[in-house]
Amino acid sequence: MLLIDRRGRRYMITLSPGGQSDLRGGKIGHDELLGRDAGGTVRSTRGERFLVVRPTLAEFVLEMPRGAQVIYPKDLGAILMLADVFPGARVLEAGTGSGALTMTLLRAVGPEGRVASYEVRDDFARVAERNIQRYLGSPPGLVLRRHDVYDGILPDDRPLDRIILDLPEPWRVVPSAAEALAPGGIFLAYVPTILQGMQTVDALRASGSFALLETLEVLMRPWNVDGRSVRPAHRMVAHTAFLIVGRRVQRGAAPAAIEVPADAEPPDESGEAPEDPEA
Numbered sequence: 001m002l003l004i005d006r007r008g009r010r011y012m013i014t015l016s017p018g019g020q021s022d023l024r025g026g027k028i029g030h031d032e033l034l035g036r037d038a039g040g041t042v043r044s045t046r047g048e049r050f051l052v053v054r055p056t057l058a059e060f061v062l063e064m065p066r067g068a069q070v071i072y073p074k075d076l077g078a079i080l081m082l083a084d085v086f087p088g089a090r091v092l093e094a095g096t097g098s099g100a101l102t103m104t105l106l107r108a109v110g111p112e113g114r115v116a117s118y119e120v121r122d123d124f125a126r127v128a129e130r131n132i133q134r135y136l137g138s139p140p141g142l143v144l145r146r147h148d149v150y151d152g153i154l155p156d157d158r159p160l161d162r163i164i165l166d167l168p169e170p171w172r173v174v175p176s177a178a179e180a181l182a183p184g185g186i187f188l189a190y191v192p193t194i195l196q197g198m199q200t201v202d203a204l205r206a207s208g209s210f211a212l213l214e215t216l217e218v219l220m221r222p223w224n225v226d227g228r229s230v231r232p233a234h235r236m237v238a239h240t241a242f243l244i245v246g247r248r249v250q251r252g253a254a255p256a257a258i259e260v261p262a263d264a265e266p267p268d269e270s271g272e273a274p275e276d277p278e279a
């Protein structure tokens, strides 16, 4: 559960029968919270009140223990749309890191889908495993492997609908991704620097097996809405990483022209009906 004090500070605790948590100098008995509806409040033995809610996945990701740096929720949401992760999809992810993206993918593919996640570091893999277990239990479609994805994609994990990479050299995975992805499958890499992004785009282009390449980043600016103080927040998470996306096509069906140019006419997102040329 997520307990939030009157200043908005957050404390994530895992409830157990008979257990208790020390919060800001007071104690909270877990039995008082177990079986109760979320959305109420609880008082510590020091008299301090806390709002009690179940953490959303975005909240859990930001509060959970980390081995490696996690992907922020603003990017996790975009990844699901850009890679079009659908219920039942067969997805490969590398590296597992702290498990933030793994959990996001597992929820999107659902019980019929499969997420194979590769990680080279035992310590990170253990942190991820605990985080996933704590938030999702034992999802049926999860396969965690200690494997270096630069050595290739394992036969047991093929074919794949989607490949999503958050590691330093995603371009090294392009040749095996081209083999492992089903036709029309999507490759997505998440990289903190644009030089990594360029190298990935170059590798996708050079392979001849990918089209509809896109490079973008997601900026999210929260606002403060409080009485007449209606303004952007002073702080925001600005740069996190670049997203590089490509679609697996038949070799040779990917001339440079079949890409999404960054300066293409933007899609109409106004929600208004398009003008009728006959009117």
Ligand SMILES: C[S@@+](CC[C@H](N)C(=O)[O-])C[C@H]1O[C@@H](n2cnc3c(N)ncnc32)[C@H](O)[C@@H]1O
Residues within 6 Å of the ligand: 068, 069, 070, 071, 094, 095, 096, 097, 098, 099, 100, 101, 102, 118, 119, 120, 121, 124, 147, 148, 149, 150, 166, 167, 168
């Ligand atoms: C930034 S972290 C991933 C964080 C993860 N996406 C999350 O949201 O929690 C990058 C991870 O990739 C792993 N890694 C690096 N190279 C790898 C490789 N060749 N194969 C598999 N995992 C690799 C690192 O050990 C690290 O845990």
